Amino acid sequence: MWRHTYVMFPVTLVGPRVCWREMSPADAEALHDLLVHPAVFDKTLDEDVPPADALRDYLREQLGTLEDPERARYKLALTLDGRVIGTGGIELRGRHTGEVGYVLAHDQWGKGLATEAAALLIDFAFDDLGLHRVIGHTDPANIGSRRVLEKCGLSFEGVHRSDTLQRGEWRDSAAYAIVEDDPRPWTGQRGDGPGGSYALRTAKTR
């Protein structure tokens, strides 16, 4: 059943440490700085990172689309203590499926923040958007991203051969998914901020 009967706007998702919120043109500089880091760039964009001015123009244009009743992209900013430390979101693939994505500033890696951020998005996809299935794709060699998906309860479904064109080269992707009745390996729901009821259990699956 399709339950997404109204537009979700503005989206704010609050976890114990990180928050997702709508992006604004004022985020352009922070976004540029995090995307341009070689370790991040290597794993994400297919082209050069646009200058901050171009990103600002793009974000300004996007503002006009956020309240579209057919909104299919929930591309959000991730913040920690009010500072933008990442970007990502849920992109609808048809009516019942959403694809989760996330990018974190390099100086924030290794603290469990991406897992917390992705778990918030997955709750949002099921509990607010009413989706049936959430998928995640990543370079099979991107162990950090694979671990994030696994810790959020997504199961590995196989490798899609040669399905992503990155800088002129066709690459495989590892496909993961979770469906609405699958157990989510975190307890509670979203909190009201630091100290909220939201908690993660991060059992290793391999």
Ligand SMILES: CC(C)(COP(=O)(O)OP(=O)(O)OC[C@H]1O[C@@H](n2cnc3c(N)ncnc32)[C@H](O)[C@@H]1OP(=O)(O)O)[C@@H](O)C(=O)NCCC(=O)NCCS
């Ligand atoms: C992938 C990314 C989001 C992970 O962010 P993070 O905040 O460091 O992730 P977390 O701390 O929540 O969890 C990372 C997990 O991967 C593990 N990990 C990371 N790199 C690893 C490596 N090279 N080998 C083995 N394990 C690794 C960590 O140990 C951790 O698992 P654990 O909790 O079981 O120890 C971040 O590295 C990033 O933004 N990368 C660039 C963009 C990107 O790849 N996005 C995903 C595109 S699909």
